[in-house]
Amino acid sequence: MKITGVDTFFVDVPLQAPVSPYQSRYICSTSTGALLIRIETDAGITGWGETPQRLSFQNAVSFTGAEADYFRPILLGKDPTDIAALYADWGMGEEPYRQSLVEMACWDILGKQAGLPLHRLLGGLYRDRVEVTCCMGIRGPEEAAAISKHYVDLGFSTLKTKAGRSPEEDLAMVRAIRDATGDRLNLRIDPNMGYTPEVALQLARDLEPYDLQYFEQPMHKDLLQESAEIRQQTTTPLALNESVTTMKNVRKILELDAAQYLLPDTYQCGGIWAVKLVGEVAASASVPCIFHCAHDLGLRTATMLHMAGSSPNFPLANDCTYYSLENDIITEPFEIKAGTITVPTKPGLGVDINEGMLKRYLVKSSVD
Incomplete structure (x- = not known):
């Protein structure tokens, strides 16, 4: 199996009371922002990953439109089920936010290929x-x-x-x-x-x-x-x-x-x-x-x-x-x-993306 497509999406979903406004010692949040990745394969299996919004990461990647451009040279042609290689050889060890995003999608693909939920x-x-x-x-x-x-x-x-x-x-x-x-x-x-x-x-x-x-x-x-x-x-x-x-x-x-x-x-x-x-x-x-x-x-x-x-x-x-x-x-x-x-029981992460909600909360996409 090989990775044939990589797309990324920045989404922002409002929070409700009583959690909102969520005041820490340094920031007040009224929404949840996340960077999502969609990885497609030549086997017709798609995996999704999520990493939280972080200001430096957001500025460097999400708002410049370079999210997928960063990932594609690293990921295209790789076998997403080689998760050990992601840690050892794919060059993202110094980028835990980015690595975690990709790795989650790889586990999603592996679970779907095996027909097993991630916990198995x-x-x-x-x-x-x-x-x-x-x-x-x-x-x-x-x-x-x-x-x-x-x-x-x-x-x-x-x-x-x-x-x-x-x-x-x-x-x-x-x-x-x-x-x-x-x-x-x-x-x-x-x-x-x-x-x-x-x-x-x-x-x-x-x-x-x-x-x-x-x-x-x-x-x-x-x-x-x-x-x-x-x-x-x-x-x-x-x-x-x-x-x-x-x-x-x-x-x-x-x-x-x-x-x-x-x-x-x-x-x-x-x-x-x-x-x-x-x-x-x-x-x-x-x-x-x-x-x-x-x-x-x-x-x-x-x-x-x-x-x-x-x-x-x-x-x-x-x-x-x-x-x-x-x-x-x-x-x-x-x-x-x-x-x-x-705990979800369907294969992979056990959840499916709602394309309508993805579009509703989309802030920035590398393919918009």
């Missing part, structure tokens, strides 16, 4: 429904309380909220959520590397009475020794996301005992197989993983479901903002019931 190729089904979080941007105490109660009513068990502008704001938000929902929600907060080690340590100690499930990436991604030291000085569990990139970094995190949980993602690690490897290596150190979310559409959500569905070491609720989308670009959008989603 990743080891088989371990759980047929995957638990997901509800997510919230930074909010004032009253809003945070109201939104958290709303999520409890919808049947979610886990809430993740953005943080990182100030420790006082974070504590007020956490206190309001706990006052409103008690222990009915597992609670996570994510400062997105917003604090120095000194501030992160004090905040972790101040958060101890509120029984967080974990405190995610409070400091810069390179401060692994500092993360290990904080773990020794507080009972608040520490999780790392931005630090989880290469296997070298993962090994260092585990050697230092710098995190109680890891949050790998395809666009940071370089693909589905890379996330699978992180999960397996972390399991050898008894460190559970959570699949990270970057405001995902249906393709990346499907990937998360296959990964978590096939991997015992993804036991907790995985990050998700899917329920906040106005719509999706797949034909049968996922349904969330009591905070869980069923």
Whole structure:
């Protein structure tokens, strides 16, 4: 089988309340942007991939109209089922966003060729429904309380909220959520590397009475020794996301005992197989993983479901903002019931593109 065609599409789908507006410490989002790729083969099989919008990537690729022009010289004539070669020989190892986009489409093609859903190729089904979080941007105490109660009513068990502008704001938000929902929600907060080690340590100690499930990436991604030291000085569990990139970094995190949980993602690690490897290596150190979310559409959500569905070491609720989308670009959008989603069972990623929705939310295409 050979790749005969490559097209790319930039789409942007509005978010709905209460997720929108989604305020992190550095940006406020009201939509989910993604770069999609469509790979065609001489066997008549088409694969799709998705990677999240990132400003530098978007400016360098999407808005210049050069997306497919970048990929075609690398991909045309290649066998998309040679996924190991994608990692080793196709020249995208330094571009995890781009590599993850292509790799997802290759797995989609391989699954369709084999007539098997992705989770079968990743080891088989371990759980047929995957638990997901509800997510919230930074909010004032009253809003945070109201939104958290709303999520409890919808049947979610886990809430993740953005943080990182100030420790006082974070504590007020956490206190309001706990006052409103008690222990009915597992609670996570994510400062997105917003604090120095000194501030992160004090905040972790101040958060101890509120029984967080974990405190995610409070400091810069390179401060692994500092993360290990904080773990020794507080009972608040520490999780790392931005630090989880290469296997070298993962090994260092585990050697230092710098995190109680890891949050790998395809666009940071370089693909589905890379996330699978992180999960397996972390399991050898008894460190559970959570699949990270970057405001995902249906393709990346499907990937998360296959990964978590096939991997015992993804036991907790995985990050998700899917329920906040106005719509999706797949034909049968996922349904969330009591905070869980069923793992797809059709071949490949198990989802099909809705061409009408693709056109509706299209911002820029290399073939427009």
